[in-house]
Amino acid sequence: MSDLVGWADEYFWGAMVVLRVFAVSLVLSVIIGLVGAAMKLSRSRVANAIAGAYTVVFRGTPELLVLLIVYFGAAVTLTAIAQSVDPSIKFIDIPPFWAGAFAIALIVGAYMTETFRGAFLGVDPGHVEAARALGLSNLQTFIYVRIPQMWRLALPNFGNHMLSLMKDTALISVIGLEEIVFVAEMATSVTTKPFTMFMVVALIYLCITTVITLAVMALEKYANRHLEGSR
Amino acid sequence: MSEAKSEPIIVLEDVCKRFGDFQALTEVNLTVSRGERIVVCGPSGSGKSTMIRCINRLEEHDSGRIIVAGKELTGEVKDIDAVRREVGMVFQSFNLFPHLKVIDNLTLALRLVRKMPKTEARKVAVKYLERVYIPDQADKYPSQLSGGQQQRVAIARALCMNPEVMLFDEPTSALDPEMISEVLDVMRELAEEGMTMICVTHEMGFARSVADLMVFMDRGEIVETAPPGEFFENPRSDRTRLFLGQILSH
Amino acid sequence: MNFDVSLVVESIPRMLEGIGLTLQLLILSSAIGLVLAIITLLMRISGKWFLVAPAAIYIYFFRGTPILVQIFIIYYGLPQLEFIREGALWPVLREPFWCCVIALSLNGGAYVSEILRGGVLGVEKGVLEAASALGISRSQRFVYITSPIAIRLSIPAYSNDMISMVKSTALASTVTLLDMTGVARTIVAQTFAPYEIFIAAASIYLVMAWMIQKGFGLLERRMSRYVKAT
Numbered sequence: 034m035s036d037l038v039g040w041a042d043e044y045f046w047g048a049m050v051v052l053r054v055f056a057v058s059l060v061l062s063v064i065i066g067l068v069g070a071a072m073k074l075s076r077s078r079v080a081n082a083i084a085g086a087y088t089v090v091f092r093g094t095p096e097l098l099v100l101l102i103v104y105f106g107a108a109v110t111l112t113a114i115a116q117s118v119d120p121s122i123k124f125i126d127i128p129p130f131w132a133g134a135f136a137i138a139l140i141v142g143a144y145m146t147e148t149f150r151g152a153f154l155g156v157d158p159g160h161v162e163a164a165r166a167l168g169l170s171n172l173q174t175f176i177y178v179r180i181p182q183m184w185r186l187a188l189p190n191f192g193n194h195m196l197s198l199m200k201d202t203a204l205i206s207v208i209g210l211e212e213i214v215f216v217a218e219m220a221t222s223v224t225t226k227p228f229t230m231f232m233v234v235a236l237i238y239l240c241i242t243t244v245i246t247l248a249v250m251a252l253e254k255y256a257n258r259h260l261e262g263s264r
Numbered sequence: 265m266s267e268a269k270s271e272p273i274i275v276l277e278d279v280c281k282r283f284g285d286f287q288a289l290t291e292v293n294l295t296v297s298r299g300e301r302i303v304v305c306g307p308s309g310s311g312k313s314t315m316i317r318c319i320n321r322l323e324e325h326d327s328g329r330i331i332v333a334g335k336e337l338t339g340e341v342k343d344i345d346a347v348r349r350e351v352g353m354v355f356q357s358f359n360l361f362p363h364l365k366v367i368d369n370l371t372l373a374l375r376l377v378r379k380m381p382k383t384e385a386r387k388v389a390v391k392y393l394e395r396v397y398i399p400d401q402a403d404k405y406p407s408q409l410s411g412g413q414q415q416r417v418a419i420a421r422a423l424c425m426n427p428e429v430m431l432f433d434e435p436t437s438a439l440d441p442e443m444i445s446e447v448l449d450v451m452r453e454l455a456e457e458g459m460t461m462i463c464v465t466h467e468m469g470f471a472r473s474v475a476d477l478m479v480f481m482d483r484g485e486i487v488e489t490a491p492p493g494e495f496f497e498n499p500r501s502d503r504t505r506l507f508l509g510q511i512l513s514h
Numbered sequence: 515m516n517f518d519v520s521l522v523v524e525s526i527p528r529m530l531e532g533i534g535l536t537l538q539l540l541i542l543s544s545a546i547g548l549v550l551a552i553i554t555l556l557m558r559i560s561g562k563w564f565l566v567a568p569a570a571i572y573i574y575f576f577r578g579t580p581i582l583v584q585i586f587i588i589y590y591g592l593p594q595l596e597f598i599r600e601g602a603l604w605p606v607l608r609e610p611f612w613c614c615v616i617a618l619s620l621n622g623g624a625y626v627s628e629i630l631r632g633g634v635l636g637v638e639k640g641v642l643e644a645a646s647a648l649g650i651s652r653s654q655r656f657v658y659i660t661s662p663i664a665i666r667l668s669i670p671a672y673s674n675d676m677i678s679m680v681k682s683t684a685l686a687s688t689v690t691l692l693d694m695t696g697v698a699r700t701i702v703a704q705t706f707a708p709y710e711i712f713i714a715a716a717s718i719y720l721v722m723a724w725m726i727q728k729g730f731g732l733l734e735r736r737m738s739r740y741v742k743a744t
Contacts, residue, residue: 093723095684105708203580228591359644407742
C-alpha cells in the first residue's frame, strides 16, 4: 500500500493525459461521424461508396493495428517528405498523443457514422412534414426538429461509443504515450508489485467509465423527459 | 337449464387488488357454477381483465379469497400449478409460441405438464385442431396464419389440457372484423357443449345468445349481475344504462 | 515514396503463420466466454441477491476496464501474488497464451452475458404468460420458450461481439505472442514498411470479420424462418 502513495502524483498526471486524449479524440470522432453519416445519407454514389468502405474497414480492423499504421505510417511518410526537402533530416514522427487521438477517432468515428446515420433515418418523417407544413425553412427544420430527435435516438449508442473510446485510449501506451498504463509499467519495475499497480490503473478507468455511464444515463433521462408518464 | 349447474367451481370473496396507487379491484364477489357461462363487460380500466387474471394467478390479489375447483389460491406454487391445469385461458393477443409450429404449440404443455408421450400428445392435438376447424394448419408457424386462425389455435391449445373452466380475455378485440365470427362460432359451440366459461368481451350479440349471466364492472367493482334478458332490457343501475347506451348505439 | 505491392504479397504467407494462434485464441476464448456468459446470465436473472451481486460486479468490472489492462493484470500482475506462484495452476498462468485466453474469455463472458440478457428481455411477456397459464413451470418456460427466442434475438449482437473478439486477439502481441499482429510487428521492425505490412495484416482480419458476419447472417436467417416478414 505504501508503494502506492509514492506514485499517486504520477497516476494523477497520467489520468489527466488520459482525459485529454479522450476529449480530443471524442471531438474528432464526432466530427468524422457526422461527416460520414452525411456522406452515407447523401445521394452521391461516390460519397456512399467511400463512406461505406470507411466504416467497413475501420470497424473490422483491430484497434491496435490501426494505431500502429497511423503512428508508424505517419512517421515514415513525414520522414520521406521531410527528407525530400532537406536530406539531412533523419527521422520525424508525430507525438504519440496526436497519433493515438487521431487513430482512435478514425475507429470510433466509423461506429459514430453508423449511429448518426441510423438516428437521422429514425427521425419521424411525419414530424419533418409537419414542420414544413407550418412554414419552417429547411435550416430551421434541421435545427429545431431533426437534430433534437436524432440526438435522442443516438444517445444510447453514443454513450457506448464514448465508453469504447475511453477504453481504447489505453492502447496508446503501446506507442509510448505517458499515461497511466505507462506509469504502472514504470512503477512495476521499481516496486515489483505489478498486480497492485495495474489494478490501480483498472480502478482509475473504472471510475472514469462509471462517471461517463452516469452522465449518459442522466442525459438520456433529460432527452426523454417528454415521454415519461405515458402509459 | 341443467342439473349440472349446481356446484360452485370458482368463488371470489371480497377480492381487492391495487397497482401502486390505483385500486383495480374493490371487494369483488362472484360465484361461478359448473356449466355456467358468464360474460363480463364494462368500460376500459374497470378491472375486468384484472379479475379474470387473478383467477389463474397471472395477477396476485391483495386481499380476499379466490377458490378454484376446490383449491384456494395462495402463494404456494403447488396450488398455483394445480389451478392452472384446470383453468384454460385465451388472450386478446393470442400469445402463441412464435418459434413452434401450430401442432407443437398444442403439444408442448401436454408433454411438459401432463407428461404425455409425443405420439399420444399429437393425437390429442389433432383432435382439437379438428374441433376448431383447422387441422390442415398443423405444420405451419403462427406467423403464417390469419388472426382468426391464430386465435382458434389458441383456443385449441387451451382445450388440449382439458380444463374445467375456460377464461377468455377479450378474445376478438384484436381481430379484423371479418374474422370475429369464426372465433365466436367456436366459442358458442364450446358453450353449447357445457363448458364453464368466463368471457370478457364487447361482443354483445354473442353475450345475449350465449351467456347465463351478465356481469357489469365499472371502476373496479361489480355493479350489476343479471341474466341477459333482464340485463339488456331492464338494467337496474344508471352506470349500466350509460354503458349500454354507449356501446349499443353506434 | 513507393507502395511496394510485392512486399505485401510476400508477407501474407508469413503472417498466415500467425493465424493459427489468432484462431486458437478466438475459438478457445469464445467457447469459454460463452459458457461463462450463460452461467453469469443465469445468476443475473436468478433474483437471489447472493448470485446477482457477484455477477453484476463481474460484468461491471470487465466492461468498465480496457482489455489491455485486463491482460496485463493477469499476465504481469498475477505472478506478484504468492498463492498464484505456488499454486497448482502456475504452469498454466505463467504462459502468455493462457493468460490471454483467460483475459479474453472473462472479458467476452461479461459482454455476451449482457447480450443474452437483452435477448431474454426481448421475449414477449404475453407469450410467457400463455405458457404459465398452461401450467408450464418456470424452468420449463426458460428452456422451451425463452431460450430459443432469446438466442435468435441475440444473434446480431453476438456476431458483432465475435468480430470484436477477433480484433481483441491482436492485443496478444503486446505480451510477446506471435499471432498475426505479433508477426506483422516483427516484420515491420525488420523492413520499416509499416503501410504494406500492417495493411496486409488488416486485410486478413477484414476477411475474417466478413466471414463471421456472413456466417451469422445465415444462421439468423435459418432461425428466423418463423418470423413474419413485415
